[in-house]
Amino acid sequence: MKSKSLAAPYLVWMVLFTVIPLAIVAYYAFTDSQTGQFTLENVSNIGNYMPILIKSIWLALISSVICLIIGYPVAYFIAGCDEILQRFLYMLVMLPMCISFLLRTLAWVALTEDTGIINNIITALGMEPLPLIRNNGAVVLGMVYNYLPYMIMPLYTVIMKIDRNLVEAAEDLGCNGTNVFKRVIFPLSVPGIISGFTMVFVPAVSTFYISQKLGSSGTTLIGDVIESQFKTAYNPNLGAALSLVLMVMIFICIGVMNRFGDDEEVITL
Amino acid sequence: MKRFNKIFTVVVLFFLYIPMIVLAVASFNSGMDIAVFKGFTFDNYSELFRDSVLLPLLLNSVIVAVLSSFIATVLGSAAAIGIHSMGPRLRRFTMGVTNIPLTNPEIVTGVSLALLFAFVGTMMKINNILGFMTLLIAHITFNLPYVILSVMPKLQQMDPHLEEAAMDLGCTPVQAFFKVVIHEITPGIVSGALMAFTMSLDDFVISYFVYGPKFVTLPVEIYNYTKKPLQPKIYALFTLLFAAILLVMVLMNLLQVRDMKRNRENRRAFRRKQVNV
Numbered sequence: 001m002k003s004k005s006l007a008a009p010y011l012v013w014m015v016l017f018t019v020i021p022l023a024i025v026a027y028y029a030f031t032d033s034q035t036g037q038f039t040l041e042n043v044s045n046i047g048n049y050m051p052i053l054i055k056s057i058w059l060a061l062i063s064s065v066i067c068l069i070i071g072y073p074v075a076y077f078i079a080g081c082d083e084i085l086q087r088f089l090y091m092l093v094m095l096p097m098c099i100s101f102l103l104r105t106l107a108w109v110a111l112t113e114d115t116g117i118i119n120n121i122i123t124a125l126g127m128e129p130l131p132l133i134r135n136n137g138a139v140v141l142g143m144v145y146n147y148l149p150y151m152i153m154p155l156y157t158v159i160m161k162i163d164r165n166l167v168e169a170a171e172d173l174g175c176n177g178t179n180v181f182k183r184v185i186f187p188l189s190v191p192g193i194i195s196g197f198t199m200v201f202v203p204a205v206s207t208f209y210i211s212q213k214l215g216s217s218g219t220t221l222i223g224d225v226i227e228s229q230f231k232t233a234y235n236p237n238l239g240a241a242l243s244l245v246l247m248v249m250i251f252i253c254i255g256v257m258n259r260f261g262d263d264e265e266v267i268t269l
Numbered sequence: 270m271k272r273f274n275k276i277f278t279v280v281v282l283f284f285l286y287i288p289m290i291v292l293a294v295a296s297f298n299s300g301m302d303i304a305v306f307k308g309f310t311f312d313n314y315s316e317l318f319r320d321s322v323l324l325p326l327l328l329n330s331v332i333v334a335v336l337s338s339f340i341a342t343v344l345g346s347a348a349a350i351g352i353h354s355m356g357p358r359l360r361r362f363t364m365g366v367t368n369i370p371l372t373n374p375e376i377v378t379g380v381s382l383a384l385l386f387a388f389v390g391t392m393m394k395i396n397n398i399l400g401f402m403t404l405l406i407a408h409i410t411f412n413l414p415y416v417i418l419s420v421m422p423k424l425q426q427m428d429p430h431l432e433e434a435a436m437d438l439g440c441t442p443v444q445a446f447f448k449v450v451i452h453e454i455t456p457g458i459v460s461g462a463l464m465a466f467t468m469s470l471d472d473f474v475i476s477y478f479v480y481g482p483k484f485v486t487l488p489v490e491i492y493n494y495t496k497k498p499l500q501p502k503i504y505a506l507f508t509l510l511f512a513a514i515l516l517v518m519v520l521m522n523l524l525q526v527r528d529m530k531r532n533r534e535n536r537r538a539f540r541r542k543q544v545n546v
Contacts, residue, residue: 003442007351007363010344010413014366017410021381022369024388074281077274084526089278091518096285098514099292102473102491103507106499107288110295110303117291117304148285177270198372206374209473209492223376230380230478240384243377254372 022247028240042241049225049242056222057249059136060205063143067151067200068193070144075155075192076185079162086160093152101146105213108145112138112214134216142210143200150199158192159185194257202250222246289511296504303499313505323487323506330470330486333401337408338465344409345416346458350450352417353424367414375411379478382407386479399481407479408469415468416461423457 032039046053078089096104111117112132119129132138162185170180208223215221222242229239291303296314300307317323352363370378382403390398427450435445473488480489491503 003354004351004359006347007349007355010348010351010417011363011366013344013410013413014369017382017385017406018366018369018378021385024384025377025381028384070281073274074278077271077278080271080274083529087525088522089282091522092282093285095515095518096289098467098471099289099507099511100471100473100488100491102488103292103503104288107291107295107303110291111287113304115304120304145284145288148281202372202374206376208376223374226376226380230383236384236387239380243380247373247377250372250374 025240025243025247028237029244030241031237033235033237042237045238046241046245049222052220052225053222053245053249055219056205059139059219059221060143060201063140063147063204064151064197064200066140066144067148068197071148071151071155071196072193075152075159078152078156079159090156093149093156097149102209105142105146105210108138108142109133109213112141133214134219136215136219138214139211139219139221142214143204143207146210147200147204150203151196154195154199155189155192158189162188190260194260198254198257201253205250206246292504293508293511295501296508298501298504301501303501303504313501314509317502317505317509320502323490323502326485326487326490327506329484330488333404333408333486334466334469337405337412337469338462340405341409341412341416341465342458342462345413345461346420346454348413349417349420349424349454349457350446352421367417370411371414371418375474376478378411379407379475382410382475383478397481397483399479401481401484403479403481404476404484404486407475408472411472411475412465412469415464416458419461419464420454420457423454427453 029042030038030040032041074093078086078093081089109116113119114129114131114133116133118132123129166184166188167180170184175183205221206223206226207221208227211219211221211224226239226242226246229235229242294306295303297309297311298306299310299312348363352360355363386398386403390396431449431453432445435449436442440448471488473492476486476489477492480486485493491499494500494503
């Protein structure tokens with residue numbers, strides 16, 4: 001068949017703009033910024049950023065778990081509605097993502113600031129204002145808010161496709177509601193959980209905007225460090241080394257998670 | 270349990286729309302501070318239409334989104350058809366490459382492209398390589414996988430005998446493609462193009478690393494704005510955009526519902542006829 005060659009321009013494009021750039025990242029990570037010679041300095045410098053990396057992973061993990069806990073009941077409910085309502089609710093979940101996430105995050109800043117909307121209401125009621133912003137909690141809130149639809153989407157798709165006959169069969173064989181969920185629905189939705197988890201974790205661990213706006217200097221994340229190496233500190237070699245570490249770490253995480261799901265197709269949305 | 274889930278879903282949906290409510294209220298606020306409502310006004314809207322900075326930036330975003338999603342749709346649809354007829358080994362390799370930009374964090378994609386352009390710039394001795402072209406290339410690159418992932422399933426669902434039948438009836442492979450295959454995969458192409466368009470229109474992280482000062486898109490400018498106090502007309506712009514998107518989505522939903530109901534009635538009428546015969 002000749003039609004195989006239809007993919008040729010695409011492959012050339014992807015090699016030029018995906019594979020080669022990654023090779024250049026590796027090249028920069030192992031060379032000196034002044035002399036351009038091979039060095040391990042950038043990679044050994046990463047040790048200094050270990051606490052930040054661990055903090056990023058920790059906050060992203062917490063956010064992913066919260067997204068799962070919040071997203072599962074919502075996806076389960078939507079999947080159980082009749083077809084017309086399903087479409088409508090799914091649209092409502094997706095719609096907020098059409099508006100710039102920068103502005104939505106700014107709206108959260110306006111809500112949680114020390115003199116923001118929530119604290120204005122609290123002080124008007126005669127109570128002390130709460131420290132809502134510039135802490136880990138605010139960063140997690142920002143992550144959960146921004147990436148929750150990414151969790152609900154794959155969960156809904158998987159739960160919706162579960163064969164209703166299986167549920168009925170389990171009921172006929174004497175399962176009560178809790179057991180049907182524990183033994184049939186939940187195990188069948190594991191692929192959705194894994195792909196939702198990755199879709200939340202990857203952008204959350206690498207974010208820099210959310211932590212800049214809702215966090216403080218104490219909540220600097222790995223994304224902030226990479227961004228500053230390219231935009232303010234001008235040390236692209238260190239930035240490249242950190243990007244490389246971030247990438248390798250995410251591929252390991254995805255590999256580990258796919259072990260749980262023993263399904264190779266999970267990550268492909 | 271069902272009742273709990275219902276209430277919970279409503280609460281979560283409300284949570285998702287809180288920032289939109291804040292932005293919409295702020296767009297009618299006469300004060301500069303988003304957190305303090307001074308008074309009701311339409312001034313932000315009239316200022317928006319007299320503005321000569323924001324609207325051209327929105328136009329820039331739309332230009333990049335239209336061009337990049339169009340090119341990605343053509344390249345990606347052709348690629349999907351090619352991948353469909355590949356052997357298992359080549360196919361696994363190609364899908365692996367397709368997955369790279371999907372699984373890589375956006376910041377790494379942005380950084381890698383920025384380094385590539387910097388590298389090419391020093392090689393070819395071009396000083397300001399970052400600009401419209403680099404932005405367009407970056408957008409096409411992250412759009413391509415979305416097009417492929419929405420066209421591939423349609424090709425897999427398609428009955429392979431259809432194409433063979435067309436050729437048995439005298440079509441050349443090219444004719445068979447344009448008369449049969451393209452109709453089967455059009456829904457996938459359309460949804461891929463739409464997805465690419467919205468992703469491109471809203472992209473900030475990758476654009477931020479590859480844009481040049483000569484060609485700025487709206488999300489990048491909003492990021493640069495947020496270092497200074499934000500002007501309320503931006504809230505007005507996004508309230509209008511949100512209202513427009515909401516309207517289109519609700520209309521599309523209603524049309525689908527009408528179609529679904531009509532189909533159901535047709536099926537029922539058809540069944541009744543069969544019974545009568």
